[in-house]
Amino acid sequence: RRxxxxxxxxxxxxxxxxxxxxxxxxxxxxxIHIIRTEDEPKPVLMQRFELTEIQADYILDTxxxxxxxxEEMKLRGEQDELEKERRDxxxxxxxxxxxxxxxxxxxLEDARLYGDERRSPLKTRKASQAxxxxxxxxxxxxxxxxxxxxxxxxxxxxxxxxxxxxxKQGDTFQAAVHGRSNQPLVIMDSSGRSYTLxxxxxxxxxxxxxxxxxxxxxxxxxxxxxxxTGSDDTRYVLASGAGYGFICPLADMYSKVKAGKVLxxxxxxxxxxxxxxxxxxxxxxxxxxSSSGFLLVIGLDELPVMSKGKGNKLLSLKQEKDGSGxxxxxxxxxxxxxxxxxELKLQAGGRYKLMKPAELDEYQGERGRRGKSLPxxxxxxxxxxxxxxxxx
Numbered sequence: 001r002r003x004x005x006x007x008x009x010x011x012x013x014x015x016x017x018x019x020x021x022x023x024x025x026x027x028x029x030x031x032i033h034i035i036r037t038e039d040e041p042k043p044v045l046m047q048r049f050e051l052t053e054i055q056a057d058y059i060l061d062t063x064x065x066x067x068x069x070x071e072e073m074k075l076r077g078e079q080d081e082l083e084k085e086r087r088d089x090x091x092x093x094x095x096x097x098x099x100x101x102x103x104x105x106x107x108l109e110d111a112r113l114y115g116d117e118r119r120s121p122l123k124t125r126k127a128s129q130a131x132x133x134x135x136x137x138x139x140x141x142x143x144x145x146x147x148x149x150x151x152x153x154x155x156x157x158x159x160x161x162x163x164x165x166x167x168k169q170g171d172t173f174q175a176a177v178h179g180r181s182n183q184p185l186v187i188m189d190s191s192g193r194s195y196t197l198x199x200x201x202x203x204x205x206x207x208x209x210x211x212x213x214x215x216x217x218x219x220x221x222x223x224x225x226x227x228x229t230g231s232d233d234t235r236y237v238l239a240s241g242a243g244y245g246f247i248c249p250l251a252d253m254y255s256k257v258k259a260g261k262v263l264x265x266x267x268x269x270x271x272x273x274x275x276x277x278x279x280x281x282x283x284x285x286x287x288x289x290s291s292s293g294f295l296l297v298i299g300l301d302e303l304p305v306m307s308k309g310k311g312n313k314l315l316s317l318k319q320e321k322d323g324s325g326x327x328x329x330x331x332x333x334x335x336x337x338x339x340x341x342x343e344l345k346l347q348a349g350g351r352y353k354l355m356k357p358a359e360l361d362e363y364q365g366e367r368g369r370r371g372k373s374l375p376x377x378x379x380x381x382x383x384x385x386x387x388x389x390x391x392x
Contacts, residue, residue: 020055293379
């Protein structure tokens with residue numbers, strides 16, 4: 001196709017020049033007079049005979065003797081040949097079938113001229129695949145620890161209390177996750193981006209780790225907040241403080257680039273809540289708590305499964321501002337996935353309330369509703385804890 005397009009451009013350029021030469025031929029005496037007498041013949045030729053700058057330059061670059069010898073028959077003959085070639089080229093370029101026939105014919109002709117018997121046998125082999133270092137890594141239990149300042153490390157085993165580890169001066173605990181050494185680690189930042197690192201490459205927790213900014217490139221002002229891991233089909237609930245959310249498989253959070261991928265779309269001054277793992281989307285419920293102390297419990301089957309985006313409205317929130325324009329809007333503060341039979345432990349400052357399934361049923365509603373106000377004294381929720389059935 002590029003070869004034909006190149007030839008078509010050459011043909012059209014030559015036809016353009018021939019049109020100018022024919023005008024010069026039909027007015028040869030006047031053209032020669034202008035060239036001999038005018039100080040600037042180019043603009044005069046362009047104005048007198050309505051020539052383009054390219055045509056005028058070509059006529060002026062032609063010797064007067066050659067101009068005088070121009071023959072109309074030769075010019076017309078070349079013009080007719082090029083016009084025919086242009087039509088043929090346009091037909092080929094305008095039809096995929098015609099182009100395919102041309103290519104097939106040229107290949108067959110090349111094979112006839114240059115082909116010979118194959119001298120090496122053709123054998124079918126399996127397609128080569130890149131070596132996956134993660135698949136070769138041992139599967140050992142590990143605890144990955146993230147500090148507030150974005151330093152990361154990994155310790156063997158799941159019996160690690162990350163809050164008691166030593167941190168750099170001015171730094172403290174941010175997040176921890178239990179997983180396997182051969183599973184990818186997903187890191188989420190405050191802007192809603194997700195990043196992926198091989199867990200088996202993380203530094204040991206015997207030291208203070210290394211800064212994630214040495215491996216990743218988050219946006220300015222963004223901070224690393226959460227750690228996620230598991231099998232590729234592990235699902236998490238992702239929600240924003242604006243009250244929107246969705247379910248996302250872990251495999252859709254993976255990113256191969258240092259800058260990560262935009263996973264959760266957040267508005268201005270909207271935070272990302274801690275992702276919650278899903279055990280059974282068909283039977284799990286989701287508890288939603290607002291900054292005004294409203295609780296709504298919905299079925300997880302009401303949430304969309306998405307690979308990225310904003311999600312659907314989970315909880316209705318009041319939007320308001322004071323007289324000075326200060327934003328006083330209500331926000332979604334906490335979410336918690338409740339497996340069948342699970343209880344919910346609310347903490348409001350120094351007070352605690354354990355809500356059994358029957359009591360949680362009173363707060364059950366449709367997705368996008370406002371929910372029901374919690375009892376007085378428990379509306380300023382500071383922490384949620386899920387107590388699974390059979391757990392002490």
